[in-house]
Amino acid sequence: DAGITQSPRHKVTETGTPVTLRCHQTENHRYMYWYRQDPGHGLRLIHYSYGVKDTDKGEVSDGYSVSRSKTEDFLLTLESATSSQTSVYFCAISVDRNQPQHFGDGTRLSIL
Amino acid sequence: GNSVTQMEGPVTLSEEAFLTINCTYTATGYPSLFWYVQYPGEGLQLLLKATKADDKGSNKGFEATYRKETTSFHLEKGSVQVSDSAVYFCALTNNAGNMLTFGGGTRLMVKP
Numbered sequence: 001d002a003g004i005t006q007s008p009r010h011k012v013t014e015t016g017t018p019v020t021l022r023c024h025q026t027e028n029h030r031y032m033y034w035y036r037q038d039p040g041h042g043l044r045l046i047h048y049s050y051g052v053k054d055t056d057k058g059e060v061s062d063g064y065s066v067s068r069s070k071t072e073d074f075l076l077t078l079e080s081a082t083s084s085q086t087s088v089y090f091c092a093i094s095v096d097r098n099q100p101q102h103f104g105d106g107t108r109l110s111i112l
Numbered sequence: 113g114n115s116v117t118q119m120e121g122p123v124t125l126s127e128e129a130f131l132t133i134n135c136t137y138t139a140t141g142y143p144s145l146f147w148y149v150q151y152p153g154e155g156l157q158l159l160l161k162a163t164k165a166d167d168k169g170s171n172k173g174f175e176a177t178y179r180k181e182t183t184s185f186h187l188e189k190g191s192v193q194v195s196d197s198a199v200y201f202c203a204l205t206n207n208a209g210n211m212l213t214f215g216g217g218t219r220l221m222v223k224p
Binding site: 031036040048090102 | 116144146148153154155156157158161201203205208209210211212213214215216217
């Protein structure tokens with residue numbers, strides 16, 4: 001398995017609180033991605049990074065921000081969580097663009 | 113924009129039956145196509161891929177052929193096993209190769 005660790009694996013929080021999810025990789029891959037998975041929608045890209053401090057928006061980026069200060073870590077932040085952001089969040093990595101992505105085991109986030 | 117349409121599930125089969133999961137896509141240019149599999153409680157795993165028209169991807173008895181004329185990438189397996197029970201996702205890259213677009217997923221249930 002690709003060396004990807006997501007933390008926490010589960011989180012329950014309240015509306016309006018800030019939440020940060022962490023993705024850590026040991027593969028030294030250039031690209032890192034954050035997706036959310038919701039029933040009937042498959043996975044949808046939130047943000048991605050193509051290098052340290054280089055990030056870009058995906059399909060559903062509103063309400064989310066990201067940071068990548070080191071090659072191995074990619075953080076996803078919900079500045080003020082809303083119930084619509086209840087979902088399962090997956091991190092993925094790839095050695096470069098156009099290469100297969102490898103996924104972590106996910107973080108289940110519930111916002112009450 | 114790009115989109116992927118998969119047959120809705122669940123698909124329920126008996127062990128050793130033939131499997132087809134349909135996938136069609138809309139995209140500009142020449143995307144790469146992928147099938148991913150997700151087992152319960154886990155992240156997505158790459159099952160197979162095809163990078164150009166008429167390519168056939170194969171792995172673990174599963175096959176899919178990149179059909180540009182019908183914009184399809186149907187997944188097939190000649191004889192399914194109970195252990196194949198999972199959710200299957202069809203996906204494609206954008207032209208830059210830095211984003212994946214997923215279908216909604218198809219749940220496969222194989223009964224002994």
